[in-house]
Amino acid sequence: MPRPRPRTRPTAGAAEPLPPARVLAPEAHGPEHIALDARGRILTGTADGAIRRLTLSPAHGLVRSEVLAHTGGRPLGLVPCPDGGLLVCDARRGLLRVGPGDGSVRVVADEVAGRPLRFCSNVAVAADGTVYFTVSSRRHGLEHWLRDILENTATGQLLRLRPGGRPEVLLDGLRFANGVALAPDEAYLAVAESAAYRISRLWLTGGRAGERDVLVRDLPGFPDNLTRGPGGVFWVALAGPREPAV
Template sequence: MHEPTALVPVRYFAIGGRGPEDVVADARGRVLTGVEDGRVLRVDGLTEPAEPRVEVLADTGGRPLGLELLPDDALLVCDAERGLLRVDLTDGTVDVLADSVAGERLRFCSNVVALADGSVCFTVSSRRHPLEHWIGDVVEHTATGRLLRLAPGSDTPEVLLDGLRFANGLAVSGDGSFLVVAETSAYRLTRYWLTGPRAGRSEPFVENLPGMPDNVWRGSPDGPIRVALAGPRVPALDLLHRTAPAVRRAAARVAVHAPFRPTGTIGVLAVDDTGTVVHHLARRHSGFRMVTSVCESGGRLVLGSLWERGVAVCELPDPK
């Protein structure tokens, strides 16, 4: 793993809503995000000297998390309360694409990507804990996360991978042959093969990460996969994960009711399609906490957070 270099902040912008959990940039550099009250926002001018412009595009009626832009002026949304949604960005219409799998209601949908064949793959972080009790799943280490696929024209997802440890961010390889899935509480990225002789199989892609991977983002097939690190590794949590399930369940019951404040240590990784770390950016004692997403816009990095009421803009590192 690379020695970290400084994550250099440039500006911070309040956007009129709490918890811009995922951030994605469109072709014009505008940043889209979803906030706690259900609104989907578009922020323009983040890298300009003037104040950015915030526009409300839609209201999902739930809690939008992971986003994926589509070429037909639409947006895929993983909603923690309503399932997998499609938002028409021209008029704000919200359609439910899937809200259950194998008769079980989808809860805690996390991140989503669209594939070249028209299918959609998305993650479910936990089948046991809802979003508001996310820390309970991280503590309990339930391994109930899933990777799902929705075929074109279908409303019934199929399960590609089960038993993931808080499945989170999702990205496609440059050639479309595999997916990269972030497993937050396992500190790793997992590869799931879509094509080739290993299609349908999974394997570790990058392990022993220096923090908890959350959302991941890829701006172009030849660009790196950027990984937001929501928090540093916690030695006590690592020890707890090796205890008996009953001990972890008891600890989780306490954790969901205990006061929580994220640490000031944040980070961003970039990896290529071989699993090589291109760079590791980190900042201690940051005023902007719990970085759950990252994208690139106008030659800068834009950070989102489940905790904050705005987004942060940071320096883009020099290419290696």
């Protein structure tokens, strides 16, 4: 009989395998960014313009799937507000706010410096209420996103909206700006540049405030949405692997 192989212990720092993936809500077509509300329920926008909320049970999986609102466009990135409302980047309508409880939809910003927000993508909110959000392209809309990647227009933007203010451009010339997330101490913003296979960083505080550098480069695919997890870890959704033709 062959001798049994000794068990090997994972090396220090080795990643543990993820649990098996499963579909929670097959009726939610084209879900984009996801976020958790104060009660741990999953929020996402879908291709039909709906904002959905999924209630889960650790023991039984999906308990309830409900539609909170319809934006009338294509919701992408979203983030819950302290009052139970929701900020939504809609690729067709701009930055929106869904009211708590009633599903009302209000346009917060649909232009910057007199130019319409053609492709509003992702959003993050600081503790003081300042909103940071991205525009993927100023040349092409959602229906022609691939053209922007192929042409490498580098017309993406990072915008800031202070409470009571108007949108202002913090970074321009981004290569298909996408996901955005704040550091745990809000010292910097992480911004996914899909067409550049990287995550850029804009420092917000300290001696480097206003400086831009690269947080992660040479990703194996197109970075899309960003989510900050416990301990300051950033989760990065790759929309697809690198494409040699691009």
